[in-house]
Amino acid sequence: MSQPLLSVRGLYKAFGKVVTARDLDIDFHPGQLTSIIGPNGAGKSTLINVLTGALPADQGRILFQGRDITGLPVHQRVQMGLCRSFQVVNVFPGLSVFHNVQIPVLALAGRGRRVLGSLAREQEARRETERILEMVGLADKASQPASALSHGDQRLLEVGIALAARPRLLFLDEPTAGMNPVERREILAGIQRLSRQGVTTFVIVEHDMDIVFSLSDRVIVLHRGDIICDGEPSAVQCDPQVRECYLGEEVL
Amino acid sequence: MSRTWIGRLCWAAVLLGLLVVGLVGSRFVLYLAMRVMLLAIFALGYNLLFGRTGLLSFGHGAFYAGGAYGMALFYLHLNPDPLLGILVGVAVAALLALVIGFFCVRHTEIYFAMLTLAFGMMVFSLIWNLREITGGDDGLVGIGRDPVFGVISIARDGQFYFLVLLCFALTLWVVHRIRSSPFGLILAGIRENHQRSEFAGVAVKRYRLAAFVISGAFAGLSGALGAMLESNTDAFSAHWSHSAEPILVSLIGGIQTFSGPVVGSAVFVVLREVIERYTENWMLWFGLILLVIILGFRGGAMGAIERRLGGGES
Ligand SMILES: Nc1ncnc2c1ncn2[C@@H]1O[C@H](COP(=O)(O)OP(=O)(O)OP(=O)(O)O)[C@@H](O)[C@H]1O
Numbered sequence: 224m225s226q227p228l229l230s231v232r233g234l235y236k237a238f239g240k241v242v243t244a245r246d247l248d249i250d251f252h253p254g255q256l257t258s259i260i261g262p263n264g265a266g267k268s269t270l271i272n273v274l275t276g277a278l279p280a281d282q283g284r285i286l287f288q289g290r291d292i293t294g295l296p297v298h299q300r301v302q303m304g305l306c307r308s309f310q311v312v313n314v315f316p317g318l319s320v321f322h323n324v325q326i327p328v329l330a331l332a333g334r335g336r337r338v339l340g341s342l343a344r345e346q347e348a349r350r351e352t353e354r355i356l357e358m359v360g361l362a363d364k365a366s367q368p369a370s371a372l373s374h375g376d377q378r379l380l381e382v383g384i385a386l387a388a389r390p391r392l393l394f395l396d397e398p399t400a401g402m403n404p405v406e407r408r409e410i411l412a413g414i415q416r417l418s419r420q421g422v423t424t425f426v427i428v429e430h431d432m433d434i435v436f437s438l439s440d441r442v443i444v445l446h447r448g449d450i451i452c453d454g455e456p457s458a459v460q461c462d463p464q465v466r467e468c469y470l471g472e473e474v475l
Numbered sequence: 476m477s478r479t480w481i482g483r484l485c486w487a488a489v490l491l492g493l494l495v496v497g498l499v500g501s502r503f504v505l506y507l508a509m510r511v512m513l514l515a516i517f518a519l520g521y522n523l524l525f526g527r528t529g530l531l532s533f534g535h536g537a538f539y540a541g542g543a544y545g546m547a548l549f550y551l552h553l554n555p556d557p558l559l560g561i562l563v564g565v566a567v568a569a570l571l572a573l574v575i576g577f578f579c580v581r582h583t584e585i586y587f588a589m590l591t592l593a594f595g596m597m598v599f600s601l602i603w604n605l606r607e608i609t610g611g612d613d614g615l616v617g618i619g620r621d622p623v624f625g626v627i628s629i630a631r632d633g634q635f636y637f638l639v640l641l642c643f644a645l646t647l648w649v650v651h652r653i654r655s656s657p658f659g660l661i662l663a664g665i666r667e668n669h670q671r672s673e674f675a676g677v678a679v680k681r682y683r684l685a686a687f688v689i690s691g692a693f694a695g696l697s698g699a700l701g702a703m704l705e706s707n708t709d710a711f712s713a714h715w716s717h718s719a720e721p722i723l724v725s726l727i728g729g730i731q732t733f734s735g736p737v738v739g740s741a742v743f744v745v746l747r748e749v750i751e752r753y754t755e756n757w758m759l760w761f762g763l764i765l766l767v768i769i770l771g772f773r774g775g776a777m778g779a780i781e782r783r784l785g786g787g788e789s
């Protein structure tokens with residue numbers, strides 16, 4: 224198989240006695256749409272926090288495209304192409320939808336250092352921002368303040384900001400939380416489409432099992448800091464240990 | 476007519492008005508107008524940090540003093556050229572802001588505020604105690620105003636006024652450019668959500684430091700001009716009570732507006748002048764009136780006006 228995009232080796236993370244990652248080894252491969260599932264408190268969000276730099280690892284190494292990034296600050300990981308969205312909406316509430324997306328676009332293009340230049344003349348950043356708003360379906364709400372959006376639209380913006388950083392690998396932490404079924408289907412179809420284009424590799428945390436098993440190329444099941452199953456959706460679906468400790472018979 | 480054009484016309488009218496004041500105003504009016512402009516330069520720069528980046532500093536008096544003492548020492552010991560002196564003052568203030576900011580910007584909110592306060596107090600006590608260099612509580616005296624480029628006299632207040640006006644106009648222009656630049660948008664993003672800014676690929680600390688240094692440089696400009704206006708320096712310009720002025724002024728005018736610090740400065744200087752004439756207890760009345768303005772107009776006077784006109788920030 225090709226060189227992994229992200230490799231995790233011997234990753235250990237605990238909050239006091241709660242172990243959220245126990246010597247994890249994971250490789251994420253380019254183009255492979257991966258889902259991470261597991262019961263509440265399994266350590267899914269914490270794993271994303273550690274891999275993207277929001278929290279330090281207790282032990283272990285993280286390699287991105289072969290480079291050790293274990294100690295790098297968040298913004299440098301983002302600049303390298305490792306980004307994430309948040310489980311709880313985490314946008315720039317007082318700014319317009321357009322500016323919300325424009326900030327990562329400018330930062331990634333290295334335009335933020337232009338202290339006296341005119342924002343209105345940043346044509347390329349404007350086009351890129353419009354493209355992303357079009358993609359997540361918020362183009363007609365570009366001038367509204369983010370705080371005025373409906374919850375579903377804020378979730379879309381959440382994903383839009385993450386995509387605007389042009390990530391090679393993107394973690395989406397429950398991107399459809401609180402969305403209605405229609406919005407949910409739309410955004411997941413969008414993720415699948417983008418994934419096929421091959422620019423961005425997606426890793427999503429999702430609770431809706433129908434979605435997980437129909438969408439993913441690979442499913443990782445996390446339970447109290449351990450990976451109890453890792454493989455193709457069909458294999459994971461049948462795994463007795465997974466059934467026992469997490470999924471519950473009726474879900475399948 | 477669009478709002479940007481109304482805004483531009485207003486600013487043109489203000490600058491024209493100040494120009495006329497410079498030509499016909501009495502000495503007292505000139506002095507008052509200069510004090511307003513100096514405070515406005517201080518507050519316009521400060522508000523890039525406060526209103527725009529969302530960082531509350533209690534130490535910017537130190538940078539004002541950096542500009543004043545930098546300018547004065549350069550004048551007294553090295554070279555009497557006024558423009559060079561101002562540049563040196565600004566550079567000293569910016570450098571001081573770089574050093575102090577380096578330690579402060581890794582913290583936010585109350586920790587940031589307290590650190591700036593602590594550093595400000597250190598600078599004040601240094602100025603107070605290093606008598607041989609700074610003159611201690613007497614300050615440095617005898618700062619003259621030599622001609623600009625050796626020919627244009629600024630010795631009289633009526634002449635110096637136009638240098639202050641020029642610096643004020645320049646500050647307006649630069650601060651406006653910064654507010655409408657990509658850099659300015661990133662600062663607003665940091666104010667709104669610094670954690671998400673990191674995940675948007677922004678080196679948050681570096682941008683905070685940049686905003687800190689820029690605001691410090693404008694404080695220094697204000698301080699250098701202030702030393703020239705009064706022809707001496709005052710140790711208390713580094714005191715925390717002076718650091719509170721740009722905060723009050725920004726709050727009066729509206730921290731989310733461009734014009735807020737300017738309007739706030741005018742209100743602050745004129746109100747204080749008027750009240751001081753009528754009562755010895757001016758601080759009490761001044762405080763009460765400021766309280767009413769700040770609490771009465773949430774978002775400041777200009778913020779209230781902008782809401783009336785509709786439309787929002789940036
Ligand atoms: N900052 C923190 N400090 C202390 N404990 C934490 C912290 N973050 C998470 N935890 C704990 O670590 C465990 C894993 O939390 P995490 O948020 O990673 O779970 P999750 O798998 O994302 O769950 P959910 O499905 O509810 O989002 C939980 O027991 C949680 O209480």
Ligand SMILES: [Mg+2]
Pocket residue numbers: 267268269310396
């Ligand atoms: Mg979670």
